[in-house]
Amino acid sequence: MKMERVLDQQGRWRNKVVAFRMSPEEDEVLEAKVKLSGLTKQEYIIRRLTDREIIVVGNPRVYKALRDQMTLIYQELQRLAVGEEVPPDLLETLQMVALTLNGLKEECE
Template structure:
């Protein structure tokens, strides 16, 4: 039996929710989780409950952004060679743009 877990709001997290995803959906989910800086559990819970996902900049998020920019650049080079744009790539670019816009707003307001 697994250990009981208290979250930061002093709630017991003792229920398990499981579901299946395709390999492509899993890859996209992993990218979004890395870019968010949250744990997978926290990211999925926030999204399912339609709560805002606020990215807190830290070295792990910076590394994920850097790696995703490199992956996007590779994909853009592939596209330049005549292949199509995947929906997953467009979703990743949108997520990166959203994070970068948030970072610009934070810098402008001095937060």
């Protein structure tokens, strides 16, 4: 069985593997950002590490990710006791959702 090369958009063969460890909390944040971007995890990480812009294009997958993230944020906020501080990861996710929604709103105007 011969494996075919899968090239990226610039015709490059991606044959290098990069692996690293993350905490479960860091993984949750990464997964949320990837889903909200509409990109694959690989493409999202490459763009972030190479300081390339990430442009979110509204599509059903992105809208579903936004809905799901807002549901999770709402559940977490309800779980917090009155006066309890909002965890930094939750604030970061909320900010990311707000920025994404804001960008999609501008796209529609």
